Amino acid sequence: MAQAEAAALRRRVEELLKSNQELVKSNDLLSEQLRLAKQESDPPNMTPPPSRAGKVNELRAIRKRPHERARNQHLSASALAELEVWTSAADISAEDPALVSSEAPPAKPKPKEQVKRIVAALSKKAPFDTFEEAQLNSIADAMTPLQAKAQAVLVTEGDQGQHCYLLDSGELCVKVKGVEKDRIRAGQIFGELALMYNVPRTATIEVVSDASLFVLDRLAFRRTIRLDTVTRRREIFFFLRTCKTFDALDDRAIYRVADVVVEQTFDEGAMIIKEGTECNDDPCMYFLKEGSVVVKQAIPEENRDSSGKTERLVGILKSGDYFGERALITQEPRSCSIEAVSPTICLRVDRDAFKCMLDPLHEEMKKAMPVDSSPTWLKKSGKGDGASLSAKDASQSVRQYSPAKTNIAILKPLGSGGFARVLLAKDSATRRLFAMKVIHKSKLLERKADTRTAQILSEKLALSTFSHPFITGLHAHYQDSKYLYLLIELALGGDLFGLMDRHGLMSEPMARFYVSSLALALEHLHLLEFVYRDLKPENVLLDSRGFVKLCDFGFAKKLTLDRTYSQCGTPDYVAPEMLNGQGVNHGCDWWALGVMIFEMIVGNPAFTDMSGDTMKTFSNILKGDLQFPRETTFSASCKALVAGMLSVNLASRLGYAYGGANSVLSHAWFEDVDWDRLVNCYIEPPWRPKLMSATDTSHFELEEGASNFGEDDELTPQDEKTWEHVWKAWGSSEGTEGATEATFALPTTAA
Incomplete structure (x- = not known):
């Protein structure tokens, strides 16, 4: 009988929550903004955080992350060349048209006293405790009432969650693997992590006594917050414009x-x-x-x-x-x-x-005045001006060497991902080595084809646009009937995460070398109106000399509006405006760099809850709860830099506020940096990889299956026709459009 009631209850929950999909017309002021937002081709993805159960040395506070490779699924691929970091557990349905609709979730009429109780409960719980009262009232309006009988099961351990609950009356039991662990009483909120992204439920929630609840689903939550943010900002924008x-x-x-x-x-x-x-x-x-x-x-x-x-x-x-x-x-x-x-x-x-x-x-x-068009890294800039590049500089810089595809020979595999491989390749004409990313067309289209194809085209656009010493360069792109190819600059020194894992805590001078290089790379991206959105140690390569090469541009996006609203990135490094749905711009990259500085010196990201409580991590980020450990010595200038980059208030965040990147590059912590020598790679890096040969890939771990392409399926005629516009948009650096016959002999057995 209890099982039947539970099943009926679950059906009732779904019926009630489906009503949140109904649309109510909003004001005309927002329609154009949200129509444009709907056209964004962002990958709606946030890499799910791993369990933080690893031990931390009390003195060194070094984060132990043996699970990190499992989280990323492709250590060498992430480091070498833009492989996908999508996981089904991370999808947050941002591609759902309802999320970017110009229409708000329908309000659920409630008595004023009831709304007051809901708002009071929300204001005490992360992530709601950082929202303004007007936002909390909107969230309360979007919540659906639910009545549950005793012994009914509200949440089942292991199921994917997408709803948050507020218990208004009654009592609930929390069970883990069948054993009671806790009780939930009136006024308490649970399941809020599901509002951020899909993760399996960690416990089963059963009704002890007849209960009255309010339910909030992820889609209604995100649409409510986004609509509130866009409405407010556009109202202010139009006022300021007058x-x-x-x-x-x-x-x-x-x-x-x-x-x-x-x-x-x-x-x-x-x-x-x-x-x-x-x-x-x-x-x-x-x-x-x-x-x-x-x-x-x-x-x-x-x-x-x-x-x-x-x-x-x-x-x-x-x-x-x-x-x-x-x-x-x-x-x-x-x-x-x-x-x-x-x-x-x-x-x-x-x-x-x-x-x-x-x-x-x-x-x-x-800023509207003409600027010198010569690439800045070729001219003297004087200490402190940061060797600043301009968008005009970058657009007129010398093109990368582009080998003929008939001269490319595949040597061995380097890494793998869901629909792509990374291979070590050589140009037989010059004997130069490259990393070749190979994207399998049919696997690319297996799921979320619209989003995936938009992502790879955006990635290619980004790589084709950038030209900087500290960003992996794109030398060529090809395609044939089965694959898309990107020929990318090779960096065999591993990634920054691997170096941090082996080296341990960095001194400030050592950290300063990598941070200053990344700051120049970000400046270049931002001047070209791109936002990176996934800065973390795993996405920073080191070349054979030890210099930085920023890679993995799957989430990079050219801003057509003042910000983008898609959810993506890695939770430890995301900015607060990403979490609370307010949209992100260049400021999110400087936030992530601040987190990385902290991690290099302390051993763990600035806001990560080391006990494994993800919501606590999110709460720390939203509140900007920055704690410098006593056992780690920070110089005053380093503390000031990190605190400035990790300002929750976007207006005062270093790198985004007035002065842009120069407010970072001219900071006291970089006083001794010779920007000209750095950008020309004349400074000796603090660490240089030991390579036995020009093809030594020992600094990367070859994942299982990376060496075998297997029997890849051909594109169906229907897929070939349906996605013809993608293949034409991809083109080839040799000028051919569409697919051509296979050119490269790909490995089919272990190397």
């Missing part, structure tokens, strides 16, 4: 300003600014969005007339005006009082945000 102050800024610059402002409401009669107060007491300025304010100034006693007035009216401000900036610029006390004469809404800009975004408005106009 302000004459910002006439000189382009849309992207105004979106950056929208990132730094905070909406604040004042009642009629409220004193917003009081004359004479020190600026440091409330260091901010305001833009008047709605309502009216009066500007008043005290009349000196010797100048007062018989009327007895102590203040004089200086002016009346209306929507679009701003005030309070003088004190921020001069650091003087407030020179006048500002009083609301009607209900007023202002956009508040704090001092740090002002310095980052508003103080240098005139610099935005300078």
Whole structure:
């Protein structure tokens, strides 16, 4: 009987949650933004975090990750050449049209007291505890009521989860492998990890006494948060666009300003600014969005007339005006009082945000001026200017050498992934060695074909665009009837994660070498309007001399809007704006680099909960809970750099705030870096791989099956026709379009 009730209950849950798929028309203001978001071709994927049950040495705090290779499924492939990191457990259905729809999840009407209880419970639990009250109210509206009878099973251990629950009344039992471990009582939330991505449930939840719950599914959660974020930012954007102050800024610059402002409401009669107060007491300025304010100034006693007035009216401000900036610029006390004469809404800009975004408005106009087109790594730049590249520089740099495909010989396998292999290849004409990524067409189309094909084309675009000493170069691309090929620069020194695993904790000078190289690589990407989105040690190669080569551009995306909303990356390194659904831009890459600096010196990522609690890791990220361990000595400049990169407030994050990459490259921690010598690879790396020959691949682990291509299936005529546009878009560096006959002899037995 209990089983029948449980089955009926599960069916009822699905029926109720399906109603969340119904659409309600939202305002026209958002439709174009979300239509564009729907066109994004991002891979909707976040690599699931491994269990953090590894032991940590108390003194060295080195993270032990023997499971890391299992998580990535392709250590050498990740290091060598952009193999996929997709796992079915990580899919978060971001490709679902409903997620990027311009329509909001339907609200579930609830009494005010009920909504108040839901919001109160949400505000105490990660990840909801970082959301504003308006967002929590929207989430509460999207939750579905559910009644459950005693002995019913709500969650089954091992099942894939996609729902979060709030127990409103009753009692639940938590069982692991059939043994009771805990009880859940009214007001408690469980299953919230499922809102981030698909993971197997770690326990079974049974109903002890008749229970009343509220259920939130992942799709409704993400759509609610995204819609709220996009709505708010576009409202602010259109308001700022009407302000004459910002006439000189382009849309992207105004979106950056929208990132730094905070909406604040004042009642009629409220004193917003009081004359004479020190600026440091409330260091901010305001833009008047709605309502009216009066500007008043005290009349000196010797100048007062018989009327007895102590203040004089200086002016009346209306929507679009701003005030309070003088004190921020001069650091003087407030020179006048500002009083609301009607209900007023202002956009508040704090001092740090002002310095980052508003103080240098005139610099935005300078950016439109022509720049020197010679590649920066060939010219003297002076210490501190970071050998900055420009998009024009990169576009005019010399093309990579492109071998004829008839001259390419396959030597041996290097790695493998789901639908691709990486092989060691040689150009017989020059005897140069390369890494060749081979993508099997039919395997590529086995699942999520639209997303996968978009990903590989995006990857090829990124590799074709970049030209930098610290980024793996693309030398050629080919195809035949069965495969797509990328001929990529070879780096046989392994990856940075492998070096960290062997070497242990790094000194600051050693870490500085790798970080400064990566900072230059990121600067190059960002100037070309790409965002990388998956920076981690596993994606940083080392060449035969020990220099950095950033690789694996499967998640790299050229930003057509000011940010992208797809979920991807590796949880230990993702920025808070990725987790809370607010969308990401270049700032997420500087966040990840800050996490990596911490990891190089301490031994584990900055926010990882070493007990294995993934939600605690996410909570630490969302709150920016950065703790420098006492047993590890950080220099003051290193602490300042890491803290600046790991600012939850995007507006003040180093690398994204005013100054861009130069705010990182000119930081005190890099004072002794000779950027010219570094970018020209004249500096001796702190570690050089020991290679027995030019084809020594001992720094990579060959995975099982990587040496055998097996009997790969041919494309069906239907697939060939359906996806013809992809094969044509891929083309060939030799100018041929579409598929040609097979060219390369691929290995079929173990090497």
